[in-house]
Amino acid sequence: MKRKELIQKVAVYPGSFDPVTYGHIDIVQRGRKIFDKIIVSILHNPAKKALFTVEERLEMLRESMKDLDGIEFDTFDGLLVDYVQNKGAQAVLRGMRAVSDFEHEFQLALMNRKLNRNIETIFLMTGMRWFFTSSSIIKEAALFGGDISDMVPPNVYERVKDKYNHLKR
């Protein structure tokens, strides 16, 4: 009798995660209903000015999702599709918020598809609750003293506060 080979469905969830928000965590949790494993991976991008170092962002991701299983954390540089292939994953997972995300995401997905037709991009609509949140808007609100405590996990909230206090000193 032929044994059916068990193939793990793996997706890479790439991003800047500067810092991770509840919106990102929601995508990972929902993505796990579709994929056996999700590799959350931070792009090393010297061209983009970040508030947190890659190591700090990795720590925050790990702390924020320590209770979830089937999640791996990593960093990458170079082309996303090459990284996805090297990791043995079949898909890229991305969250889509409003219409404003569409153009960029569409371009990214089509370019990735042109570069490697074996990798598919799967979009999940961001949960209604997190529709207006983004790492950038959260950082801006926090910089000017806005309360972001219900948009990021407590560990991230503390780190953002510390970072801005430190920078203001």
Ligand code: PNS
């Ligand atoms: O969180 P972000 O900043 O929207 O994430 C963007 C990211 C990391 C997904 C994207 O910039 C990326 O994949 N960069 C790696 C280089 C690459 O492969 N670009 C797309 C084809 S040119």
